[in-house]
Amino acid sequence: MDSEADDDIPELISAEPDEQSSSDKNPIAKRVPLTIICGFLGAGKSTLLRRILTERHGYRIAVIMNEFGDTADIEAKSITVDGESTTLELANGCLCCSIKDSGAAAIESLMRKQGAFDHILLEATGLADPGPIAGMFWHNEEYIDARSIGSENGIVLDGVVCVVDAVFGLKQMEEDHADKEEGPGESLRQIAGSDVIILNKVDLVQSSILSATELAIKHVNPVAPVYRTVRAELNLGHILGIQAYSIGQRHLSALKDQHELQHDHDHDHDHNHDHEQGNNLSSSVVPHYVTRGISSLQVSLPPLSATQFAAFDAWIRTILWENRLLDSVDCLASTPDSQSKKSPLQGNINVLRCKGLLILTSGEQHVLQGVRNMYEIIPVDESMKSEFPHAGKVVLIGKGLGEDVRHSLLSAVG
Numbered sequence: 001m002d003s004e005a006d007d008d009i010p011e012l013i014s015a016e017p018d019e020q021s022s023s024d025k026n027p028i029a030k031r032v033p034l035t036i037i038c039g040f041l042g043a044g045k046s047t048l049l050r051r052i053l054t055e056r057h058g059y060r061i062a063v064i065m066n067e068f069g070d071t072a073d074i075e076a077k078s079i080t081v082d083g084e085s086t087t088l089e090l091a092n093g094c095l096c097c098s099i100k101d102s103g104a105a106a107i108e109s110l111m112r113k114q115g116a117f118d119h120i121l122l123e124a125t126g127l128a129d130p131g132p133i134a135g136m137f138w139h140n141e142e143y144i145d146a147r148s149i150g151s152e153n154g155i156v157l158d159g160v161v162c163v164v165d166a167v168f169g170l171k172q173m174e175e176d177h178a179d180k181e182e183g184p185g186e187s188l189r190q191i192a193g194s195d196v197i198i199l200n201k202v203d204l205v206q207s208s209i210l211s212a213t214e215l216a217i218k219h220v221n222p223v224a225p226v227y228r229t230v231r232a233e234l235n236l237g238h239i240l241g242i243q244a245y246s247i248g249q250r251h252l253s254a255l256k257d258q259h260e261l262q263h264d265h266d267h268d269h270d271h272n273h274d275h276e277q278g279n280n281l282s283s284s285v286v287p288h289y290v291t292r293g294i295s296s297l298q299v300s301l302p303p304l305s306a307t308q309f310a311a312f313d314a315w316i317r318t319i320l321w322e323n324r325l326l327d328s329v330d331c332l333a334s335t336p337d338s339q340s341k342k343s344p345l346q347g348n349i350n351v352l353r354c355k356g357l358l359i360l361t362s363g364e365q366h367v368l369q370g371v372r373n374m375y376e377i378i379p380v381d382e383s384m385k386s387e388f389p390h391a392g393k394v395v396l397i398g399k400g401l402g403e404d405v406r407h408s409l410l411s412a413v414g
């Protein structure tokens with residue numbers, strides 16, 4: 001987009017917060033969007049960050065490179081700042097902060113020291129699972145509430161971006177398949193938990209490998225658009241400000257009809273290739289190892305009555321909170337406190353991410369958003385309804401999502 005920026009010598013400018021470039025510029029964003037960048041080891045995460053730091057976009061972007069590697073037990077308050085941080089301000093207003101082992105506390109410290117940013121990028125390590133990190137920032141009052149982080153602006157999770165290595169991606173997914181005791185490996189979890197996928201280093205592989213890799217990615221995560229890049233060159237609008245966790249015009253784009261997708265690209269070299277693959281993800285053409293790991297399930301839903309809507313809530317709650325399918329006994333008593341009637345686990349279901357649009361017979365529309373066992377169902381504002389598809393649909397990404405899950409959902413709302 002701005003390749004000449006690479007040749008410019010960065011000017012030194014004041015590191016004091018610039019009132020013009022803070023949230024005043026964007027009155028909607030009283031909260032600072034945060035994007036998590038994850039990806040395979042060596043896939044091109046730093047290349048992407050460098051590119052963002054050298055482009056003249058005029059935003060104050062804080063980039064935090066840290067060690068969010070051990071994400072299994074992330075607790076915002078248990079992470080401490082080690083005091084060692086380096087901040088470099090570049091000519092385009094970006095702040096590059098290198099803070100190790102500090103996670104959430106690093107962001108608090110940064111917000112206090114530097115004031116508001118237009119955007120925060122958080123680079124996870126190559127082995128990080130983005131799910132728990134996203135869960136930490138999604139609906140976490142500690143970050144939503146500006147005062148608690150000592151800043152005039154709180155933080156809102158904007159999206160999770162995964163950089164996949166076009167050379168080794170397929171091999172990596174193969175190695176990470178689910179034969180292991182501990183379940184699917186990091187690469188599959190990274191793809192599953194992301195809102196946008198960058199398939200990088202496409203200059204190094206044949207188109208047949210690219211297609212196979214993209215097909216495998218799409219099988220794991222059919223919701224995230226895939227952009228093919230060389231040295232992470234892509235329109236930053238594809239990865240920043242995507243509002244993947246709010247009811248925006250864009251976050252449910254992947255749930256739109258294929259017809260709409262075909263007309264929703266910009267003919268840049270980095271456009272997404274959904275239409276080329278045709279979303280034809282039958283298991284016969286998907287490598288078998290992927291289907292043994294994390295996969296996805298899309299279920300179309302008819303307009304729901306109020307009772308069916310309540311049944312859907314009970315069904316999703318059961319699968320997310322108890323890793324099992326709702327059975328007929330539950331359906332008869334589908335109230336939040338009917339826990340005692342639940343039957344034992346019916347298999348090893350583990351949903352990492354879910355999205356959906358629920359259409360009600362009354363005309364109401366509701367959006368489903370879920371990360372791990374957290375979920376919300378939010379009504380769509382009247383003014384935004386035309387932006388959304390006209391049919392209900394739910395997409396689940398995770399483990400153990402066979403046809404029995406589809407049948408269970410359809411019978412729960414049937």
Ligand SMILES: Nc1nc2c(ncn2[C@@H]2O[C@H](COP(=O)(O)OP(=O)(O)OP(=O)(O)O)[C@@H](O)[C@H]2O)c(=O)[nH]1
Nearest residue numbers: 040041042043044045046047126200201230231232
């Ligand atoms: N040919 C080619 N090389 C690339 C491309 N993108 C990145 N590279 C090179 O690949 C190597 C790894 O890129 P990085 O950006 O450091 O990868 P990373 O994901 O940050 O690596 P880790 O932090 O170690 O996980 C570097 O030598 C880059 O110059 C690309 O699209 N094409």
